[in-house]
Amino acid sequence: MMASFCHFPASPPHQSLSKLLSPLRRPRPHPFLPNVLCIFNPNRNRIRAGSQFRRLSLSSSSIALPPEELDSSSLGDLTRPDFPILHQEVNGFNLVYLDNAATSQKPTAVLKALNKYYESYNSNVHRAIHSLSAEATDEYEQARTKVAAFINASKPKEIVFTRNATEAINLVAYSWGLSNLRSGDEILLTIAEHHSAIVPWQLVAQKTGASLKFVGLTKEEVPDIEQLKELLSVKTKIVVIHHVSNVLGSALPIEDVVAWSHSVGAKVLVDACQSIPHMVVDVQKLDPDFLVASSHKMCGPTGVGFLYGKSELLSAMPPFLGGGEMIADVFQDYSTFAEPPSRFEAGTPAIGEAIGLGAAIDYLMGIGMQRIHDYEKELANYLYLSLLAIPNVRIYGPAPSETVHRASLCSFNVENIHPTDIATILDKQHGVAIRSGHHCAQPLHRSLGISASARASLYFYNNKKEIDVFIRALKDTIDFFISFHGTEGL
Ligand SMILES: Cc1ncc(COP(=O)(O)O)c(C=O)c1O
Numbered sequence: 001m002m003a004s005f006c007h008f009p010a011s012p013p014h015q016s017l018s019k020l021l022s023p024l025r026r027p028r029p030h031p032f033l034p035n036v037l038c039i040f041n042p043n044r045n046r047i048r049a050g051s052q053f054r055r056l057s058l059s060s061s062s063i064a065l066p067p068e069e070l071d072s073s074s075l076g077d078l079t080r081p082d083f084p085i086l087h088q089e090v091n092g093f094n095l096v097y098l099d100n101a102a103t104s105q106k107p108t109a110v111l112k113a114l115n116k117y118y119e120s121y122n123s124n125v126h127r128a129i130h131s132l133s134a135e136a137t138d139e140y141e142q143a144r145t146k147v148a149a150f151i152n153a154s155k156p157k158e159i160v161f162t163r164n165a166t167e168a169i170n171l172v173a174y175s176w177g178l179s180n181l182r183s184g185d186e187i188l189l190t191i192a193e194h195h196s197a198i199v200p201w202q203l204v205a206q207k208t209g210a211s212l213k214f215v216g217l218t219k220e221e222v223p224d225i226e227q228l229k230e231l232l233s234v235k236t237k238i239v240v241i242h243h244v245s246n247v248l249g250s251a252l253p254i255e256d257v258v259a260w261s262h263s264v265g266a267k268v269l270v271d272a273c274q275s276i277p278h279m280v281v282d283v284q285k286l287d288p289d290f291l292v293a294s295s296h297k298m299c300g301p302t303g304v305g306f307l308y309g310k311s312e313l314l315s316a317m318p319p320f321l322g323g324g325e326m327i328a329d330v331f332q333d334y335s336t337f338a339e340p341p342s343r344f345e346a347g348t349p350a351i352g353e354a355i356g357l358g359a360a361i362d363y364l365m366g367i368g369m370q371r372i373h374d375y376e377k378e379l380a381n382y383l384y385l386s387l388l389a390i391p392n393v394r395i396y397g398p399a400p401s402e403t404v405h406r407a408s409l410c411s412f413n414v415e416n417i418h419p420t421d422i423a424t425i426l427d428k429q430h431g432v433a434i435r436s437g438h439h440c441a442q443p444l445h446r447s448l449g450i451s452a453s454a455r456a457s458l459y460f461y462n463n464k465k466e467i468d469v470f471i472r473a474l475k476d477t478i479d480f481f482i483s484f485h486g487t488e489g490l
Contacts, residue, residue: 076463093431101457113359143358168292168307173200183209190223243275248397300360304353314340409457419454430473
């Protein structure tokens with residue numbers, strides 16, 4: 001790790017506050033949310049930091065985004081004003097947040113929904129007769145209905161709120177897995193699964209005697225779907241598969257995987273953490289048995305996620321956790337259980353957070369998931385090609401083409417520079433936030449012959465200018481290392 005970050009002096013001229021703010025002060029209708037007025041200023045500089053609002057100095061870095069260069073027609077520029085956190089400086093530079101695959105930022109509409117719950121109707125759900133509780137229960141159940149509509153589930157009761165996608169996968173592994181798996185059965189996964197989709201099944205396999213089988217990568221570095229087809233057999237009881245990879249940026253043909261799996265009698269659990277925030281996901285079309293996602297990756301709060309399960313499957317499954325809310329009757333020596341989804345929501349749920357997720361869905365649907373997807377495809381290509389043009393950079397996953405659409409993220413390495421050093425310098429010297437490490441995908445990294453990678457991941461509020469900032473910062477970072485070590489080995 002580098003100990004010193006004093007290589008780049010970066011102090012460009014200050015810009016005038018009035019020049020930045022004046023043309024955009026007048027409130028105008030929000031582009032996506034009916035009946036909402038906004039001060040439509042892409043360079044708004046008011047942020048919440050800790051418990052206080054603070055005003056930022058408008059000094060910017062040598063690679064800051066001049067407002068006049070912003071392309072106001074892009075979805076990124078249209079939506080940025082909705083995200084207060086984006087308008088701040090980090091380490092003295094305008095923040096460029098490119099760690100969206102880890103978690104997304106939250107629009108004001110979601111922050112307001114959370115605040116409103118805690119300020120005006122905070123109360124427990126499903127328990128009391130008083131008005132506050134009735135309102136909280138209504139809003140909580142409405143959030144469930146919104147999630148169901150968002151993924152086109154046929155009934156809201158097919159949606160179980162969990163703490164996150166990880167808990168949703170554990171729920172299926174422990175509830176469905178423990179009662180349906182036995183010795184000799186196979187659980188089929190790809191090598192590119194997130195640890196959340198691997199470890200729960202390892203634990204359940206140890207208890208049941210079932211075994212895990214992994215599909216490898218093709219030479220294009222996508223999970224080998226032909227191999228998956230070959231590995232499917234009557235022994236396969238469940239296929240656990242991601243929709244979009246959080247490392248490779250590849251998308252899998254879930255509809256086909258589901259059809260092949262069902263033809264041998266296997267269930268399918270889809271990890272949709274990296275697809276649901278970015279594209280239309282229709283569970284009736286894809287037809288998985290289970291599907292999971294996390295709110296915090298789709299503009300919603302942390303602490304809540306969801307499991308979609310076909311109602312006949314959920315109804316046949318035993319509880320995962322026991323406690324209040326999930327019972328029908330409790331006696332001294334046994335209990336009977338509520339119907340799903342309550343059966344799987346033991347204890348007080350994350351009420352405000354679920355309501356916040358509902359607000360995030362309203363926000364995303366206000367923009368339109370197809371519009372988000374189309375815009376991100378453009379960003380994805382731009383990011384990929386910009387990175388590809390840098391010497392000694394190795395990007396993982398498939399090359400984009402007419403038929404191959406990458407997600408708007410790139411995991412990469414620069415020869416002879418540790419990804420954590422890259423991420424550290426980008427942050428400290430440029431205010432660019434990317435991720436480094438194994439991204440909770442160690443088996444995948446091993447199969448790529450590496451232990452770690454750097455990852456830049458985008459969302460619809462990013463724009464091409466930010467990609468340019470990132471690329472220039474990365475080039476500077478590489479130069480910085482060359483200045484220490486020379487080009488040998490680079
Ligand atoms: C593909 C994938 N699956 C599962 C998860 C786990 O999500 P959570 O930590 O919100 O449960 C993530 C998070 O990074 C992910 O990218």
